[in-house]
Amino acid sequence: MKKKAISIILAAMMAVTPMSVSAQDVFTSESTLAVETSAELEAGTSSGEKKYQGFTYKEENGAIVITGYSGNAKDIKIPESINGKKVLYVRGMNAFSSPKIRSVSMPSVVEVGTLTFSGCNNLASVYMPKVRSIGLSAFSGSELTSVKLPAVETISMAAFSNCTKLSNVSMPRVRIIARDAFMGCTNLKNVSIPYTISKIQFRAFANCGLTSIKLQDLYGDVSIERTALGYKIGANGSETKIDGFKIYGNPGTSVEKYARENGFEFISSKPKAERFTLKLASETIDYTGKAVKPKITVTYKGKKVAAKNYTVKYSNNKETGTATILVTGKGSYKNCTGYTTFEIIPKPVENWSCSSNKKGTVTVTWKYNKPASSYSVEFSTKADFSDVIPEQVYDPDKTTCTKENLQSGKKYYVRMNVCDMNGRTSRMSKTKTVVVK
Structure with missing residues (x-):
């Protein structure tokens, strides 16, 4: 399945960029973010999927993953929850592929996966206030004219490539813009990138309508890769600088260095800080x-x-x-x-207890800990947890866990922590002890 997924990615990339993309290109360190996609593609085609109002979905770690849409609506609103579970992810190659789709609203989604909307050639509007990461070629070739990305931190490879009508992008939290992310957006004239930026990969804004760009790099910490800004790339891979391209930034930073090394005019935004x-x-x-x-x-x-x-x-x-x-x-x-x-x-779990009311078992109960996505409960016969027995609870709404097959008459040490939807874990709770019946 993984080899098949990779071949699909290569084919898609050849379709959305004005030059061929080889397997070697895809597997360079410059495209690490964009390559971690085979799991996403498999997630969209695995068993256990269900239907809801034209959507295909499945549960994953206590949350809902939308993997497809088979309805005929032009204006789609992805539900915020299904059966009481939050809809947090949209994944799957061409999960939304109908040319009829004109607008998409996804108010609760935090991640858009690889190639998800790349088949929506007439998609003109998208609302995604909580999305934090956008996958490879997710919106490539669409009719989007303006995009607001208030929570997005990562824009993956070719995410908006060849969106020829795209003229305005707002991304106040962006940290990483991967290779080819906005390549071929010929109508994109003005972009202001915030000081949160840490990396712009090569060809990120190649073949755009930009004649200038402003980067608020404070201390030279931004990594700007070759041809990331101010270049046109030919079908044969040739690189040509855009005449008169200007870069605004702070003096003494990597922004000024990139401008000087590439022969672009550098304009100081303010005195050297x-x-x-x-x-x-x-x-x-x-x-x-x-x-x-x-x-x-x-x-x-x-x-x-x-x-x-x-x-x-x-x-x-x-x-x-x-x-x-x-x-x-x-x-x-x-x-x-x-x-x-x-x-x-996440805040550590504080209001919790453990008890043994049945032979060989320990039951742990707690109160919901916002913004939990999952819980990890650890059991051990030693205070240093060197022989830890872990138990994962993937349903964030579940507030109890029972561990069986423990040693009767033995004292166990118990502790737990909480993980949010993006993998950030809390500190461990205080350790409690219980003697198993």
Whole structure:
């Protein structure tokens, strides 16, 4: 199945880019994000799928995965839940492939998989406020004119390639833009990329209508790969620079370096910034359901800076995930800035208990821990859990777990943690003990 999936990906890539793409191209380190797709394709074709109002779906780790659509609607709204389970993923090659489809709304979906909408040639509008990652060629060749990606952090290989009507893209949280992501978007004239960006892979904006681009790279931490910006790529793979292409950015950064090395005009967005050093008490903070604003210590050249001399801006600091802190100097520190990140992880399980009411068994109960996707419960006869016996609970709404075949009369140590939909885990709970009947 995996070999078949890979051959499908290669065929699709040849169709959406103006040059051939070899297997060697696909398996370079530059396209790691885009290649991890065989599991997605298999997920969309495995057994155990069910039907709901024209949608094909299955359950995965307590959530609903939409794997296909066979209805005739032009305007589609993907349900937020099915049978009480959240719809969090849309996956499967050509899961939505009808040329009739004009718009898609997916209010609860957090991930769009590989090639999912690539067959929707007339798709003109998409609403996806919670999507965090977009898979390979997910919307390639569609009729999209404007795209808002408020939560997206990763845009995979060729995700919007050859969307020739696409003129506007908003992506305030994006961290990685993979190879060929917007290649061939000939009507894309203006793009502003936020300071959250960490990597732009090669040919990401090749053959676009861009004549300039602005990148808010603060300290040269952005990786900009060859031909990522300002190039046209021919059918034979030839590379031609776009005449008069301009790059706006901060001086002394990788943005300026890319412009200089490729012979593009570099325009400074502001004076060269001096760097603040930011220190947090902890780089991981528990989810609270409210905006998290950890205290920071700001120093400049080894000396602490008073709070009155700078402003602090927190971003993406409510839900679990990577949050950012931007510090901007004032007064005599007006040319100073600082930037750092921290992780918001699920809160540890606190309200839980364990008991043994039946021979050889231990039952663990707890209260739902938002934003849980799954729970991990560990049992051990040793305090250091060196002989741990794990038990996974994939249904986030389930609040009990019973472990059987344990040793009667033996004292067991028990602890648990919680995992969110993106794989971020909480700290372990406090350890409790129980003697098995």
